[in-house]
Amino acid sequence: MPSIHCAARTAVRTVFALLAAVALTACDSTALQFRNTDITGANFGTDFSLLDPEGNTRSLSDFRGKAVMMFFGFTQCPDICPTALSRATEVRKLLGDDGQHLKVIFVSVDPERDVPEVLKAYTAAFDPDFLGLYTSVENTRKVADDFRVFYRKVPTGGSYTMDHTATSYVYDPQGRLRLAVSHQSSAESIAADVRILLQTASSRP
Amino acid sequence: MKMKIVASLFATLVSSATLAQVAVTDPWVRATVPQQKATGAFMQITAPADARLVEARSPVANIVEIHEMVMDKDVMKMRAISGIDLPAGKAVELKPGGYHVMLIDLNAQVKEGDVVPLTVVIEGKDGKRESIELKAAARPLNSSGVMPMHKH
Numbered sequence: 001m002p003s004i005h006c007a008a009r010t011a012v013r014t015v016f017a018l019l020a021a022v023a024l025t026a027c028d029s030t031a032l033q034f035r036n037t038d039i040t041g042a043n044f045g046t047d048f049s050l051l052d053p054e055g056n057t058r059s060l061s062d063f064r065g066k067a068v069m070m071f072f073g074f075t076q077c078p079d080i081c082p083t084a085l086s087r088a089t090e091v092r093k094l095l096g097d098d099g100q101h102l103k104v105i106f107v108s109v110d111p112e113r114d115v116p117e118v119l120k121a122y123t124a125a126f127d128p129d130f131l132g133l134y135t136s137v138e139n140t141r142k143v144a145d146d147f148r149v150f151y152r153k154v155p156t157g158g159s160y161t162m163d164h165t166a167t168s169y170v171y172d173p174q175g176r177l178r179l180a181v182s183h184q185s186s187a188e189s190i191a192a193d194v195r196i197l198l199q200t201a202s203s204r205p
Numbered sequence: 206m207k208m209k210i211v212a213s214l215f216a217t218l219v220s221s222a223t224l225a226q227v228a229v230t231d232p233w234v235r236a237t238v239p240q241q242k243a244t245g246a247f248m249q250i251t252a253p254a255d256a257r258l259v260e261a262r263s264p265v266a267n268i269v270e271i272h273e274m275v276m277d278k279d280v281m282k283m284r285a286i287s288g289i290d291l292p293a294g295k296a297v298e299l300k301p302g303g304y305h306v307m308l309i310d311l312n313a314q315v316k317e318g319d320v321v322p323l324t325v326v327i328e329g330k331d332g333k334r335e336s337i338e339l340k341a342a343a344r345p346l347n348s349s350g351v352m353p354m355h356k357h
Contacts, residue, residue: 076244078272079245079281079283082301121239150280156284
């Protein structure tokens with residue numbers, strides 16, 4: 001047991017060191033006020049190169065100046081994807097005028113079926129400002145791995161469905177990954193956190 | 206739930222004597238965008254005696270399955286299941302985040318406001334099967350299922 005305690009203490013020290021480093025570099029005293037999971041300093045999901053439905057290559061830096069909420073899913077999903085996107089619609093409403101400073105991105109884990117027209121119509125059904133992104137089947141796996149997103153095809157009745165990570169990610173306007181948002185999080189909690197990210201960004205010199 | 210009462214008007218129940226009191230309320234289908242080939246149907250079912258939902262059919266889809274959504278840590282999984290138990294007198298909900306009827310290989314886009322014919326097959330303890338014909342209203346793709354009549 002002592003070794004476990006020792007390891008735990010080391011881990012705690014490491015976490016404190018990391019937090020201190022983050023606080024120093026980001027001058028961010030609001031880090032502990034988030035209602036969703038703070039993953040500031042995460043070394044994954046730093047950027048992507050994906051296609052929008054018009055065929056343009058998009059990367060995270062295209063949205064600098066806006067908070068970004070990103071979710072991986074597929075359009076044939078009857079349940080959790082529409083729920084997550086409806087929640088994102090609600091978050092933008094709760095933000096009022098600040099809603100325009102939140103970009104919502106839906107990344108397909110099913111590019112074989114989520115052809116550009118379907119992807120575009122699907123995201124637009126929630127909010128015309130939402131952006132659906134995709135890439136080749138091979139690159140989809142790479143991007144998902146980069147973002148620690150799991151997905152898997154599951155055969156069902158002559159067709160297939162997808163198991164996939166239901167977590168949404170939130171980036172601050174500087175393009176840094178800040179929050180992991182559970183599928184159970186409320187629109188209110190996300191809106192509150194996004195507001196902090198937007199205010200922190202705008203108050204910075 | 207006033208909404209449920211209002212929405213239950215959409216439900217047309219045709220059932221026979223043995224299961225005359227199986228109540229299906231608020232059946233709805235999530236609308237799709239063109240070329241989207243699958244969607245979900247939701248409802249509440251209350252059986253007077255222990256029974257089981259064993260099958261669903263609809264002319265709008267070539268394949269209809271009963272699915273369960275489960276979360277494995279942060280991963281969403283959907284699985285076809287053989288049926289859903291309907292304990293006597295208990296309202297069993299098919300709703301986002303739980304059970305749904307999966308409509309696969311749709312023949313056409315399901316548009317908001319469409320009325321989607323749906324048949325659910327309920328099996329009693331005695332093994333007798335009864336079909337209940339429903340007319341499910343197609344709600345907008347962005348319906349949460351919590352506020353059925355909510356429009357944006």
